[in-house]
Amino acid sequence: QVQLVESGGGLVQPGGSLRLSCVASGFSSDNYAIGWFRQVPGKEREGVACISGISENTFYVDSVKGRFAISRANTGNTVYLQMNNLKPEDTAVYYCAAAETPLPLEPSQYYYWGQGTQVTVSS
Secondary structure (H helix, E strand, C coil): EEEEEECCCCCCCCCCEEEEEEEEEECCHHHHHEEEEEECCCCCCEEEEEEEECCCEEEECCCCCEEEEEECCCCEEEEEEECCCCCCCCEEEEEEEECCCCCCHHHCCCCCCCCCCCEEEEE
């Protein structure tokens, strides 16, 4: 059974940091691209970061470049999103998703999804 499980969300003050984790099971996730997406009510889901399969190339939306970093654990089945210098506009539900060869930050290209974890940036 394919499963993606996110964790690590929470409430943090502006300027703070969080690390999200995405644990994949039920498929060979190290051969898949893993993306992080976020969504706020009333808005479309937005691609935040992606790490490709074997080559592990990384991609970021402009608004998080220099603040967020995506990485894959040596075991291959866990992908992290390190989020630094968080801003109130980063508040959203964050999802991880997997696909074999997607356009990196395009949600419609991903077919395995987790349930999401809430990130709230507020003082």
